[in-house]
Amino acid sequence: MKKGCSILFIVFIIILATLGFLVNSFLKSGCGNKKHLEIYSPNKEQKAVVFEYDCGATTDFATHISILDGDEILEKTDSGNLFIADSNHGEANMNGEIIDIKVNWKNNDTLIIDYDKRARIFKNKPSKSGVNIIYKSH
Incomplete structure (x- = not known):
């Protein structure tokens, strides 16, 4: 159970970082x-x-x-x-x-x-x- 939560947490952090990068790139390019x-x-x-x-x-x-x-x-x-x-x-x-x-x-x-x-x-x-x-x- 703990291992599953850790993997989900890591995936969540990766998704947030990717979204942050994309939003930042979009704002700068505007x-x-x-x-x-x-x-x-x-x-x-x-x-x-x-x-x-x-x-x-x-x-x-x-x-x-x-x-x-x-x-x-x-x-x-x-x-x-x-x-x-x-x-x-x-x-x-x-x-x-x-x-x-x-x-x-x-x-x-x-x-x-x-x-x-x-x-x-x-x-x-x-x-x-x-x-x-x-x-x-x-």
């Missing part, structure tokens, strides 16, 4: 990004990457910006390490599937981000990886 722009610093050592992040039909597209090393590649599941915003339920102007945004390097250590003032901002760090950020809204 989100991803699509790169729109790569703007290199004047010395090409760093770049600002503007991309959309989408998690399916029940969420708004989000505009993300990351500062990366010049030779670094944006991974499919990366989120913005510098700036994240969305259209605020359609209030902000869109440029395709990202908010209306302009990104320019002033010099090697200063990046200017100009975005629609109606956007809903979730992240806007003042600096990243030695780069100071100037935010403007229009």
Whole structure:
């Protein structure tokens, strides 16, 4: 009797682990990004990457910006390490599937981000990886 219960318990644990793995894989695969722009610093050592992040039909597209090393590649599941915003339920102007945004390097250590003032901002760090950020809204 004890041996039968032990085997059932082990089978139950294996089934739970398998279901957990499948649910986790499904949730991760539902989100991803699509790169729109790569703007290199004047010395090409760093770049600002503007991309959309989408998690399916029940969420708004989000505009993300990351500062990366010049030779670094944006991974499919990366989120913005510098700036994240969305259209605020359609209030902000869109440029395709990202908010209306302009990104320019002033010099090697200063990046200017100009975005629609109606956007809903979730992240806007003042600096990243030695780069100071100037935010403007229009």
